[in-house]
Amino acid sequence: MKILVPIKRVIDYAIKIRVDPTKGPHAVQTANVKMSMNPFCEIAVEEAIRLKEAHKNKGDEIVAVSIGPKQCSETIRTALAMGADRGIHIETKGDVRGDYVDLQPWGIAKLLKGVVEKEENVDLVLCGKQSIDSDCGQTGPLLAGFLNAPQATFAAKVTKEDDGSFIVDRETDAGTETIKLLPSDAPAVITCDLRLNTPRYPTMPNIMKAKKKPVQTISLEDMVSELGLDLDEVLKPKNQVVEVYEPPPRKEGEFVESVDELLSKLKEKGVVG
Amino acid sequence: MHCLSRLLKPCWYTKCRLTSSAATRQYSTRSFSHASSTEMLLENHNEPRLPVTMFTEDEQMARSAARQWANDILKPVVREMDNDSKTHTPIIEDLFKNGFMGMEIPEEYDGSGMNFTSAILVVEELSRVDPSVSIMVDIHNTLTNNAVRFWGSDALKAKWLPRLATDCVSSFALSETGSGTDAFAMKTIATPSSDGSYYTLNGEKLWISSSREAGVMLVFANVDPSLKHRGITAFMVDASSEGVSVGKPEKKLGLRASSTCPVVFDNVKVDAMDILGEVGLGYKYCINILNEGRIGIAAQQIGIAKGCFDVVMPYLLDRKQFGTKLADFQGMEHQYAQLATEIHAAEVMTYNAARMKENGLPFVKEASMVKLFASQVAEKTASISIEWLGGVGFTQDLLAEKFFRDCKVGSIYEGTSNIQLQTIAKRIKEEYE
Numbered sequence: 235m236k237i238l239v240p241i242k243r244v245i246d247y248a249i250k251i252r253v254d255p256t257k258g259p260h261a262v263q264t265a266n267v268k269m270s271m272n273p274f275c276e277i278a279v280e281e282a283i284r285l286k287e288a289h290k291n292k293g294d295e296i297v298a299v300s301i302g303p304k305q306c307s308e309t310i311r312t313a314l315a316m317g318a319d320r321g322i323h324i325e326t327k328g329d330v331r332g333d334y335v336d337l338q339p340w341g342i343a344k345l346l347k348g349v350v351e352k353e354e355n356v357d358l359v360l361c362g363k364q365s366i367d368s369d370c371g372q373t374g375p376l377l378a379g380f381l382n383a384p385q386a387t388f389a390a391k392v393t394k395e396d397d398g399s400f401i402v403d404r405e406t407d408a409g410t411e412t413i414k415l416l417p418s419d420a421p422a423v424i425t426c427d428l429r430l431n432t433p434r435y436p437t438m439p440n441i442m443k444a445k446k447k448p449v450q451t452i453s454l455e456d457m458v459s460e461l462g463l464d465l466d467e468v469l470k471p472k473n474q475v476v477e478v479y480e481p482p483p484r485k486e487g488e489f490v491e492s493v494d495e496l497l498s499k500l501k502e503k504g505v506v507g
Numbered sequence: 508m509h510c511l512s513r514l515l516k517p518c519w520y521t522k523c524r525l526t527s528s529a530a531t532r533q534y535s536t537r538s539f540s541h542a543s544s545t546e547m548l549l550e551n552h553n554e555p556r557l558p559v560t561m562f563t564e565d566e567q568m569a570r571s572a573a574r575q576w577a578n579d580i581l582k583p584v585v586r587e588m589d590n591d592s593k594t595h596t597p598i599i600e601d602l603f604k605n606g607f608m609g610m611e612i613p614e615e616y617d618g619s620g621m622n623f624t625s626a627i628l629v630v631e632e633l634s635r636v637d638p639s640v641s642i643m644v645d646i647h648n649t650l651t652n653n654a655v656r657f658w659g660s661d662a663l664k665a666k667w668l669p670r671l672a673t674d675c676v677s678s679f680a681l682s683e684t685g686s687g688t689d690a691f692a693m694k695t696i697a698t699p700s701s702d703g704s705y706y707t708l709n710g711e712k713l714w715i716s717s718s719r720e721a722g723v724m725l726v727f728a729n730v731d732p733s734l735k736h737r738g739i740t741a742f743m744v745d746a747s748s749e750g751v752s753v754g755k756p757e758k759k760l761g762l763r764a765s766s767t768c769p770v771v772f773d774n775v776k777v778d779a780m781d782i783l784g785e786v787g788l789g790y791k792y793c794i795n796i797l798n799e800g801r802i803g804i805a806a807q808q809i810g811i812a813k814g815c816f817d818v819v820m821p822y823l824l825d826r827k828q829f830g831t832k833l834a835d836f837q838g839m840e841h842q843y844a845q846l847a848t849e850i851h852a853a854e855v856m857t858y859n860a861a862r863m864k865e866n867g868l869p870f871v872k873e874a875s876m877v878k879l880f881a882s883q884v885a886e887k888t889a890s891i892s893i894e895w896l897g898g899v900g901f902t903q904d905l906l907a908e909k910f911f912r913d914c915k916v917g918s919i920y921e922g923t924s925n926i927q928l929q930t931i932a933k934r935i936k937e938e939y940e
Contacts, residue, residue: 308564308567308568311568312568315568435576435605436568437605437619438569438572438607438610438619438621439606439609439617439618439619439620440606441565441568441569441572441606441621442565442614442619442621443614
């Protein structure tokens, strides 16, 4: 089984985002800010490893793919340290932003489609349901569309059947839904949600072993021409970021003395009819 | 009789002077991975130098992994372990599983195969959350593991390194009731058998960290007291050996979750193959290894100081009095700015000392300096943090009071501050003579 796991380098989830409104679409400060693997991507890597382990490691291969600047090599190394076997780093120039400003899901999905086809025999693409910077949640579904692939989003549980199909429990607003992705020529595309698993910590020995695992580094331009794509189509945003601003500061609440007063206040504010 | 020999014996640190230059030379060549490190350093003297606060990818990953684990897994149980005066077994198992216990042990022995700086960073990050756990990791890595790697025979290394990397906690059994700073005044005896194939250990060690959890102890004993310190030999003693009994843990001010116990050796038989290095060279190994152990302690102390800031700064930025955040009062600004500066100085010194060691440069003076200074900064930071927090700082609601209790031993173990001062003074005099 060959599993492709696209991973994204984003601002660390614990960091407080700083916005400089004078910088237009580039308002979110990324310089000297701690970056890490997108938490949902971590979950995807973990799930890939668990599937491989459940399959008793019958020559399964997990390939981590990342599109981004030089420092993405660290993100790939983390995936390798967790247990991925191989990495592909499509390197962008330092000023190309991945947080929706420059690279957007359409372009990413086009690239990933190319990678899947170039890799051959990919059985499954596991990705995070969304990235925590752009929060689009589109790359997985777009990729499935480009590949003509069976897809399941917001996976809370994934099982592989012997016939090559995948059983996925999906978390929806109405509850949990179980669907079966039938085997097809294209790999199944599954996006991972929070409750799917708890990612493992890379151990020290595995961090060192990760250094020996092969990583192919190729510039975005070279990859685009290799895949026969149009660089403009990949890089030019389909959507334009108009404005970036911080949410308004939370206002102080009011204390009320009684339920009646609460109701009248709510009516006043137009919250209740 | 024995009192007389104690009087005749000069203080152990002056022995350092007689032996340390030889030891340093021996040490320097031993720690070179290949003979030309100094030449390489000199050749590269035109290349741009990175600050010591910048680390390799390996080192950064080690640090992040330690920080993440400490915050997610260790932090929730810190208070409980302190109250119970016991480190939880799952925590110890996790330390091994994550590779924190075999940082520098090579891959071929199931270790993590990383460098000294990585070990130091792990100790610092763990200390930031719980110094009791970090001392177990520090002693294990910088004292036991490294001593075995440096001076152990191939057979000894093959026997112990995999265990030290994967499941066996170690203790460093040097001190006794009558010998702390005056370590060479130890009374534990190792009597050789008639054919020399084994030794019988008799004696009692005191203040031994992690002894309750230890699977192995690096024990220093004298094979021939008439040779004075030149009889001291280092033995790797399996803690489950017949005759080894670990006494009740001391009730301590701080580092409570770290077990500190007396250990009695009653006719304990130790195979000659479990001798570390050569008979009679134990005193040299002990002095040498404690040098790098000092950098480890400095890392622990820096971690404590930073841990205090982790508790205090969010509080100062949140709490208001007279409509102003505590962090915005100029008096407070001046105080925490001053301390942050001192912590920075301590960390830079410590990272630099680690790099000096890695590059095979002599670092005895620097190791003493960093331990001395870092422990001073930690104590100062921990104490004043409680004041900055006000009343709640004095309660167990926050970890500040624990850091205050934990940091005090920093100026005592692995060489008291007075000893560090003497070591530094001696080196300074040598430089000017």
